Amino acid sequence: MTPLELRALLAHPANGRARVLVEAVGVDAFAGVIVAAREEMLPARGDRELAALTEPPPSAPWQQDALVRRVRDRGFRGLALPGADALGAGSRGLAARLGLTLLAVDDPMALARAAWELVQGRDALTLGYVRRVAQSIEYSAAHLADLLRHLSASVGHGVALIDAEGVLLQAGGELPEAVRAAIDFGLWQDAVSVAEGAAASVRVDSPSRAGLRLAVFGSGLSPAQLSALAVAAEVAMPAVAARILIDEVADVSDAAVASGLLREFLEARDARDPDVEQRMSERGWRTGGYHLAFRIAGRRRLETLELLRFVRRNLAALPVDSQAVTSGRGVTGWLSFAEPPTSARLDEHVAAVRALHDQARRSFDVATGVGSLDSGASGLLRSIDGAVDGVRIATGRAATGWFVRVDALGVEQVLLSWAGSDTFVPAAESLLAPLVSQGPELLETLTAYLDHESGVSATATALGLHRNTVAMRIARAQELLGIDLTDTDARLALHLACRALR
Numbered sequence: 001m002t003p004l005e006l007r008a009l010l011a012h013p014a015n016g017r018a019r020v021l022v023e024a025v026g027v028d029a030f031a032g033v034i035v036a037a038r039e040e041m042l043p044a045r046g047d048r049e050l051a052a053l054t055e056p057p058p059s060a061p062w063q064q065d066a067l068v069r070r071v072r073d074r075g076f077r078g079l080a081l082p083g084a085d086a087l088g089a090g091s092r093g094l095a096a097r098l099g100l101t102l103l104a105v106d107d108p109m110a111l112a113r114a115a116w117e118l119v120q121g122r123d124a125l126t127l128g129y130v131r132r133v134a135q136s137i138e139y140s141a142a143h144l145a146d147l148l149r150h151l152s153a154s155v156g157h158g159v160a161l162i163d164a165e166g167v168l169l170q171a172g173g174e175l176p177e178a179v180r181a182a183i184d185f186g187l188w189q190d191a192v193s194v195a196e197g198a199a200a201s202v203r204v205d206s207p208s209r210a211g212l213r214l215a216v217f218g219s220g221l222s223p224a225q226l227s228a229l230a231v232a233a234e235v236a237m238p239a240v241a242a243r244i245l246i247d248e249v250a251d252v253s254d255a256a257v258a259s260g261l262l263r264e265f266l267e268a269r270d271a272r273d274p275d276v277e278q279r280m281s282e283r284g285w286r287t288g289g290y291h292l293a294f295r296i297a298g299r300r301r302l303e304t305l306e307l308l309r310f311v312r313r314n315l316a317a318l319p320v321d322s323q324a325v326t327s328g329r330g331v332t333g334w335l336s337f338a339e340p341p342t343s344a345r346l347d348e349h350v351a352a353v354r355a356l357h358d359q360a361r362r363s364f365d366v367a368t369g370v371g372s373l374d375s376g377a378s379g380l381l382r383s384i385d386g387a388v389d390g391v392r393i394a395t396g397r398a399a400t401g402w403f404v405r406v407d408a409l410g411v412e413q414v415l416l417s418w419a420g421s422d423t424f425v426p427a428a429e430s431l432l433a434p435l436v437s438q439g440p441e442l443l444e445t446l447t448a449y450l451d452h453e454s455g456v457s458a459t460a461t462a463l464g465l466h467r468n469t470v471a472m473r474i475a476r477a478q479e480l481l482g483i484d485l486t487d488t489d490a491r492l493a494l495h496l497a498c499r500a501l502r
Helices: 006-011 061-073 089-098 108-119 122-138 144-155 177-182 223-268 274-282 304-315 343-361 376-394 413-417 421-436 440-451 456-463 467-481 488-501
Strands: 019-022 033-036 050-053 078-081 101-104 158-163 166-171 189-194 197-203 213-218 290-298 321-327 330-337 366-370 403-405
Touching (some): 006 019, 006 108, 006 223, 019 089, 033 108, 050 108, 061 078, 061 089, 078 108, 089 101, 108 122, 122 144, 122 223, 144 166, 144 223, 166 177, 177 189, 177 197, 189 223, 197 223, 213 223, 223 274, 223 321, 223 376, 290 343, 290 376, 304 321, 304 343, 330 376, 343 366, 343 403, 376 403, 421 440, 421 467, 421 488, 440 456, 440 467, 440 488, 456 467
Parallel strands (some): 033 050, 050 078, 078 101, 366 403
Antiparallel strands (some): 158 166, 158 213, 189 197, 197 213, 290 366, 321 330
């Protein structure tokens, strides 16, 4: 006969709500379970079984001690009974010394049925799990996460949707990484057990998303339970696959609506549209307060809906109001604050966006730009504009990990302005004003110097000047502008600005 493992009994979802009061050393399994109303109705000689009594223990401490001693003297290694929480410290200590495991149980008969399933009724165990899964499938879930929660509550174990990278959704607990890593994704059905826990899983046959598995997990699961749960997972899988498809259709529709709304907001610019702002409010998009926008865009073709799911999943973990919307070849998002965050707090939020970018880079070839903190609806617009400009620069910035924060840029602000001709000339004029105020020769010399690839001799020849004169003018220009001309990006920004004014 298969031994009745204590951990497996505790892991059974219908064990009468059994819980351990005293776990005796060396007692991790029983030969079986024997049910009786009172101790005197038990067999005269047990053989390492678990005694399950249906009546509560006596109230007097000496009677409790006597009960514990008599059950152990009969050869039983465990005692389960309702109301066992009332057993005093003396009785519990006695049980530990005698090697008798004590369990409190609300329903002893349910405990006995669970024990029978684990020891002799593997088919009944499987049917029980399958029946609970069938009941869950009849439930009208609002979305995939809701379905997983209901499955977990019905089956009595954790349920997770996973892929080779990690856990996508889970309910009823957290799937240990060591358990997920032990699962063979090449098998249709798999059962694993490691020190951190155990899981039975099945491949999700989804036409839209490959590499998914549905896993049912827990701790202390016996081989019989894992085998039964593997069948239950297989029964639940079609409902999960169908729910994924339903949610994806809804996601596509919602993403299109959100993307269109964001486009209307951006195209309106400073012309406030009450209807657009009302619809933004209905979606939970706050326009008041302060905003920090970011844009994550593909450096080459990518699946924007997958990127959106990834971004939203990671934003949900941040303790701040956040939004994310597909737009073009990427995702535009923003963090909103009722009050302006401190400089240190703002840096923490930017660091969180950087961490999101770094995680996204593992699965998507993307660049990320972060705009400046700004307030109100117009501020949200400006912050998004800054994020869009930032991602354009980040696309060519391998040195910064394809990540750019606009506030961290100095002279490169001119490069950002180049993206819009209506703002470029004013930005260039502002940058070069210190030179213009000194007369035309400094600007003329600097422009020729940049046109001739920073060559002093070539510039002197082109302007008909002595090379020392050119060198002094360039040094003076660099001093007035406060720019390091050895910096490639700074030199490019100046070159564009000089050409625009010329």
